[in-house]
Amino acid sequence: MPQQTTEIRAASFADLDTRTFHDLLKLRIDVFVVEQNCPYPELDGRxxxxxxxxxxxxxxxxxxxxxxxxxxPDGAARIGRVAVAPKARGGGQAGRLMTAALDLVGNRPCVLEAQSHLVGFYARHGFAVSGPEYVEDGIPHTPMHRQLIDV
Known part of the structure; x- marks a missing residue:
């Protein structure tokens, strides 16, 4: 898949059309619920x-x-639901998306709950482990944070 044909998009819920929101949810459910075999309430209201x-x-x-x-509530940005379609894995797409997200977050503190096997990926984007590993839905997770960056 040539990288030049892809583009990054950003929107609030109010700016998403029905088809796009459906397709985004389908990707999340395909990865988290079906592929990782974790039945959980994907629609959390957020x-x-x-x-x-x-x-x-x-x-x-x-x-x-x-x-x-x-x-x-404390003003930090929280990144979550990071998912990559199987056909797009291994091509740096998650890194491109994370870079765009951190550009959007700017200098605010930022947190996430990493699946533990991805701690190294998030560390390359400036995150550090901020607490002990725990298991959620049968998958080890590690809390991570990115400190406010002085400009």
Whole structure:
């Protein structure tokens, strides 16, 4: 898949059309619920919050990678639901999307709950482990944070 044909898009829930939101949810469910065999409440109410930003990488038809940025009550940005379609894995798409997300987050503190096998990936984007590993839905996770960057 040539990288030049893909583009990164960002939108609030109010700016998403029905088909796009459907396709983003399908990618999330395909990866987290079906592939990882983790039945959990994927629709948690946070997608529709006015401050939530949905970011995805598309080849024009369907999303190849996705993440969302939430606003935590303490002002930190929370990155979550990072998913890459199987056909797009191994080509740096998650890294492109994470870079775009951190550009959007800017200098705010940022947190995430990494699947533990991805700690190294997030560390390359400036995140550090911030707590002990725990198991959620049968998958080891590690809390991570990115400190405020002085400009």
């Amino acid at each position: 997608d529709v919050e006015p401050s939530t930003r949905h970011l995805w990488l598309t080849d024009g038809d369907a999303p190849l990678a996705y993440l969302r940025i939430l606003a935590d």
